[in-house]
Amino acid sequence: MPEPQHCLVTGATGYIGGRLVPELLAAGHRVTCLVREPGRLRDQPWRGRVGAVQGDVTRPQTLPAAFEGVDTAYYLVHSLGTGPGFERLDRAAAEAFGAAAARAGVRRIVYLGGLTPAGVPAAELSPHLRSRAEVGRVLRDSGVPTAELRAAVILGSGSLSFEMLRYLTERLPVMVTPSWVGTRIQPIAVRDVLRYLVGAAGLPPEVNRTFDLGGPEVLTYREMMIRYARVSGLPRRVILPVPVLTPGLSSHWVGLVTPVPSGLARPLVESLRHEVVCGEHDIAAHLPDPPAGLIGFDDAVRLALKRVREADVATRWSSASLAGAPSDPLPTDPDWAGGSLYHDTRETAVDATPAALWDVVEGIGGRNGWYSFPLAWAVRGWLDRLVGGVGLRRGRRDPHRLRVGDSLDFWRVEEIEPGRLLRLRAEMRLPGLAWLELAVEDGPQGGAVLRQRALFHPRGLGGHLYWWSVAPFHSVVFGGMLRNIADRARRPAADRP
Incomplete structure (x- = not known):
């Protein structure tokens, strides 16, 4: 040897x-x-x-x-x-x-x-x-x-x-x-x-x-x-x-x-x-x-x-990253070093344990879908593929657990703190950088709190126009996601997909 x-x-x-x-x-x-x-x-x-x-x-x-x-x-x-x-x-x-x-x-x-x-x-x-x-x-x-x-x-x-x-x-x-x-x-x-x-x-x-x-x-x-x-x-x-x-x-x-x-x-x-x-x-x-x-x-x-x-x-x-570079700014940068940063922030109290809520959050994507308006997500995936992007078909490496670097449909797991935070970075074709954050916290009077942020750093005029063109749909897509994640977390574990 x-x-x-x-x-x-x-x-x-x-x-x-x-x-x-x-x-x-x-x-x-x-x-x-x-x-x-x-x-x-x-x-x-x-x-x-x-x-x-x-x-x-x-x-x-x-x-x-x-x-x-x-x-x-x-x-x-x-x-x-x-x-x-x-x-x-x-x-x-x-x-x-x-x-x-x-x-x-x-x-x-x-x-x-x-x-x-x-x-x-x-x-x-x-x-x-x-x-x-x-x-x-x-x-x-x-x-x-x-x-x-x-x-x-x-x-x-x-x-x-x-x-x-x-x-x-x-x-x-x-x-x-x-x-x-x-x-x-x-x-x-x-x-x-x-x-x-x-x-x-x-x-x-x-x-x-x-x-x-x-x-x-x-x-x-x-x-x-x-x-x-x-x-x-x-x-x-x-x-x-x-x-x-x-x-x-x-x-x-x-x-x-x-x-x-x-x-x-x-x-x-x-x-x-x-x-x-x-x-x-x-x-x-x-x-x-x-x-x-x-x-x-x-x-x-x-x-x-x-x-x-x-x-x-x-x-x-898909383990190899298709988008982003070490020099790209992060949504956590102080005063945000990258310039303009649009965001859609929502939260809701959930009558479920933080652990149950986290299981639903970590199960997002792949066969479970994105918990809101499936047709809108499917259309966005098809549009991405038409312009040479990855679309939604990459799915997940593991149906239950995520780790940093995993591809997740047209996202990449940029950060995960088990039980607390999931941050995804978009790898779809976009005129800018985009993230989706889902955070789970203890509720002030029991239960849990789900906080959700969609963030977008536009690139040029096209990026700004893109954000404002899709903003009217956020209440349906992101609002629906928040509600459906909360509803699923309230179900008994055996009833969750």
């Missing part, structure tokens, strides 16, 4: 990083996380066993402190979207990370990249895959031995690829699909990816190369949907490929049917235009396959569905 190391993990608030940290700890390694917002780690079950350094790979001056005493550095960050300049940003971040690692004497970098199709010129790759490959080259050229692990479709509860496959198959018994459903893919279970990532810390120092990662089967996307339906007990799906759906139209189609917004679906769809099959399995010379072999597609789906059904999803694709 390799000797324990000091490992630096970037992307610990994301899907893979959040799952890698406990695996490294279980292997006996010491872990430090480089995060923009250390508070996002607060509710992780492993938080007390790791160090955290506030920093950002796009801000080189924040990196030296994170590399102190580090043996192996995991690079698990990349741009989620395809906005202007994202390739340049990814390249600059990798250059800064590699340079800082070299100066600190780091022994190894481990990078999880994307599997690129053999023989396809870089100019013909999707921007997403091209950028992932460039980041790998930059890190390998940094002077620090780098293991670039390249995977295609990663199958695991909450992964972006799995959620896209799951919802397309479950929601469409008959599908008119793009031609890329015939593309051959070599998917891999997230458990195998994590095993390789942990093992890569012990690679010999001379290893500085790419490794293709894939499961034991090569399937078309069409075959994956058919197999998913069979494993999950659904009737056989009818799939009719057509050649007319471009990557742009396909991404909107995926965004319409699944919780994955079109802006995130497009990089995945563009990556599926070419065959993504492993050209080698050289990693086995250093990290042999388990005695029972790598996890097959059907077993990977069964494991993922079991986690979903048991509400035991440790991280989701």
Whole structure:
């Protein structure tokens, strides 16, 4: 067994990083996380066993402190979207990370990249895959031995690829699909990816190369949907490929049917235009396959569905924040440093215990909805998706409990004080910043008090116009929310959804 190391993990608030940290700890390694917002780690079950350094790979001056005493550095960050300049940003971040690692004497970098199709010129790759490959080259050229692990479709509860496959198959018994459903893919279970990532810390120092990662089967996307339906007990799906759906139209189609917004679906769809099959399995010379072999597609789906059904999803694709930055003001800033701050504040006394009221507050969103005017929330979600936002379909990671950093439909949990305060930050497309706060307090004469605040920091004239255009509906939406939360808290626990 390799000797324990000091490992630096970037992307610990994301899907893979959040799952890698406990695996490294279980292997006996010491872990430090480089995060923009250390508070996002607060509710992780492993938080007390790791160090955290506030920093950002796009801000080189924040990196030296994170590399102190580090043996192996995991690079698990990349741009989620395809906005202007994202390739340049990814390249600059990798250059800064590699340079800082070299100066600190780091022994190894481990990078999880994307599997690129053999023989396809870089100019013909999707921007997403091209950028992932460039980041790998930059890190390998940094002077620090780098293991670039390249995977295609990663199958695991909450992964972006799995959620896209799951919802397309479950929601469409008959599908008119793009031609890329015939593309051959070599998917891999997230458990195998994590095993390789942990093992890569012990690679010999001379290893500085790419490794293709894939499961034991090569399937078309069409075959994956058919197999998913069979494993999950659904009737056989009818799939009719057509050649007319471009990557742009396909991404909107995926965004319409699944919780994955079109802006995130497009990089995945563009990556599926070419065959993504492993050209080698050289990693086995250093990290042999388990005695029972790598996890097959059907077993990977069964494991993922079991986690979903048991509400035991440790991280989701939406774990990574889509909006906001550490420099953005908070609604708690004194005299509010951000300028104008509109608010809608309401409160009511509730003839229920604070604990009962809190259970209802913490259960907000997802299948429980938003406790008021469902049609208005649904329309707002659809409008958000039409302009490329996340809409309401992300749901919740856990049906009962929230933690800092969780995505919650088109909100993000920015702060939670169990039993007392829930603050959500909007990630819908808005001309400004928005929050929703729900606070529970003891009633002056028994019972509880529910305080609710909706806050909005407008950006430009459009932001001010937006606030005043929706203000007339606040009494229905936010007033109804306050009343219905209170009514639900008064019910016996067995009668609450």
